[in-house]
Amino acid sequence: MLGCHFGRCLQLTVAGGSYQEGLTSVLQGVPPGMLLSEQEIYGDLLLRKPGADELSSPRKEPDLPVLYTGINPADTIENAGNKNHTNGTPLTILIPNLDRHFIHIKQYQDTNRTPRPGHASYASFVKYGPDDDAVGAGIFSGRYTATIVAAGSVAKKVLKQCGIEVFAYVKEIAGVRCPEVPHDRTLATTARYKTMRHDLDPFYQELYVRGRLHMDMRFLEKAAVLAQVENEIDAIRDRAPQMAPEAVRDKYGVHHVVNCPDLGAAQAMVDACNRISQTGDSAGGVVEVVVTGAPAGLGEPVFYKLDAELGRMLGIGAVKGVEVGAGFAVKDMTGYQNNDQMRSVDGTVVFDSNRAGGITGGLATGQSIVVRLAVKPTPTIAKPQHTIDKYTLENKDLAAITRRDPTIVARIWPVAEAYTALVILDHLMMHYGYQALRCKVEQA
Numbered sequence: 001m002l003g004c005h006f007g008r009c010l011q012l013t014v015a016g017g018s019y020q021e022g023l024t025s026v027l028q029g030v031p032p033g034m035l036l037s038e039q040e041i042y043g044d045l046l047l048r049k050p051g052a053d054e055l056s057s058p059r060k061e062p063d064l065p066v067l068y069t070g071i072n073p074a075d076t077i078e079n080a081g082n083k084n085h086t087n088g089t090p091l092t093i094l095i096p097n098l099d100r101h102f103i104h105i106k107q108y109q110d111t112n113r114t115p116r117p118g119h120a121s122y123a124s125f126v127k128y129g130p131d132d133d134a135v136g137a138g139i140f141s142g143r144y145t146a147t148i149v150a151a152g153s154v155a156k157k158v159l160k161q162c163g164i165e166v167f168a169y170v171k172e173i174a175g176v177r178c179p180e181v182p183h184d185r186t187l188a189t190t191a192r193y194k195t196m197r198h199d200l201d202p203f204y205q206e207l208y209v210r211g212r213l214h215m216d217m218r219f220l221e222k223a224a225v226l227a228q229v230e231n232e233i234d235a236i237r238d239r240a241p242q243m244a245p246e247a248v249r250d251k252y253g254v255h256h257v258v259n260c261p262d263l264g265a266a267q268a269m270v271d272a273c274n275r276i277s278q279t280g281d282s283a284g285g286v287v288e289v290v291v292t293g294a295p296a297g298l299g300e301p302v303f304y305k306l307d308a309e310l311g312r313m314l315g316i317g318a319v320k321g322v323e324v325g326a327g328f329a330v331k332d333m334t335g336y337q338n339n340d341q342m343r344s345v346d347g348t349v350v351f352d353s354n355r356a357g358g359i360t361g362g363l364a365t366g367q368s369i370v371v372r373l374a375v376k377p378t379p380t381i382a383k384p385q386h387t388i389d390k391y392t393l394e395n396k397d398l399a400a401i402t403r404r405d406p407t408i409v410a411r412i413w414p415v416a417e418a419y420t421a422l423v424i425l426d427h428l429m430m431h432y433g434y435q436a437l438r439c440k441v442e443q444a
Contacts (some may be wrong), residue, residue, distance in 0.1 A: 150417020
């Protein structure tokens with residue numbers, strides 16, 4: 001399998017599957033000297049994990065990460081203060097699968113002869129044969145995106161220290177669209193939404209805030225705790241902090257389910273999605289990602305254009321389209337309407353619009369980078385569908401019985417945020433290196 005590697009200066013390799021022992025991210029190029037913890041990585045993973053609300057699958061994976069390599073296990077010399085700092089070697093993050101009981105595996109075994117329409121199950125069977133990891137769709141499951149979120153959490157931390165913010169939110173679900181909201185307000189809302197999710201997540205509170213898992217533990221000590229958690233998932237979930245939707249809105253200023261800066265639109269999204277889900281069907285939508293603080297000139301020409309690299313987010317399961325700036329709307333504009341005119345204000349270049357989404361010629365303009373992802377409806381639905389027996393090619397009917405998400409949109413935005421951060425950091429490392437070399441040459 002050759003498609004599980006990304007990047008040039010910052011390189012990510014992912015492995016694992018939905019019902020294998022777990023998932024793995026190996027990240028190369030992380031700079032040394034950055035304090036890192038499993039708690040902050042889990043803080044992003046919990047935004048993506050299933051079973052957290054009414055719009056996600058009932059699978060109860062806690063998605064608890066283990067930093068296995070790439071950080072100092074102790075101070076390198078006495079009182080150096082660099083324990084748990086990144087050390088420049090490959091960073092390995094393990095994410096064990098803890099909610100993979102036989103009853104769920106059996107459901108897949110009972111239906112795996114008949115590929116689920118909309119899934120990769122037929123194409124992957126043709127490619128890999130009868131040993132294809134078909135239980136839970138293997139690496140073609142949306143579960144693999146946990147590896148991207150874990151790695152992207154690290155990338156976002158590096159970028160933030162360089163003055164670059166990456167954030168994403170739900171723009172549309174089931175035809176209900178969020179109105180235009182200023183980016184600074186969206187960033188603030190997204191930050192409050194993340195705080196709310198941390199405060200109300202039972203695993204975050206029990207395992208990290210209360211210190212049951214911490215960075216002073218060795219791997220085998222953490223593994224012992226994870227083995228305990230596997231048998232306590234329901235009990236821990238039952239101890240989740242409870243807060244009514246109105247209380248969430250009053251305290252945090254966010255919707256309790258959907259990360260959308262317009263609370264009215266967020267509730268309308270949930271209502272529309274639930275109406276569709278009650279019929280056994282599912283809904284799609286749009287995720288928007290914004291990058292602020294990216295330096296002008298970031299990116300490369302031709303094959304490695306920054307917008308082309310962001311287009312690689314088609315690699316996120318369920319994403320069927322990526323547009324930058326005005327995107328497909330440019331087809332209905334004239335050149336004058338589409339061009340972002342510019343002027344100088346006190347020695348600073350100011351643009352009158354941002355239809356280019358902050359990128360021209362594959363290079364950042366210094367404006368906010370804006371990317372939108374079209375997310376298809378969840379393919380696993382509770383409606384009869386035509387399919388085949390993949391061994392005999394007989395025509396069959398299939399009604400999915402496995403655990404499913406009414407929509408994937410509300411879980412895709414953390415993945416898009418993480419993926420964007422990986423792309424931006426990869427390019428930033430190239431950009432800094434090129435500019436440093438350019439300065440040396442100019443000074444010679």
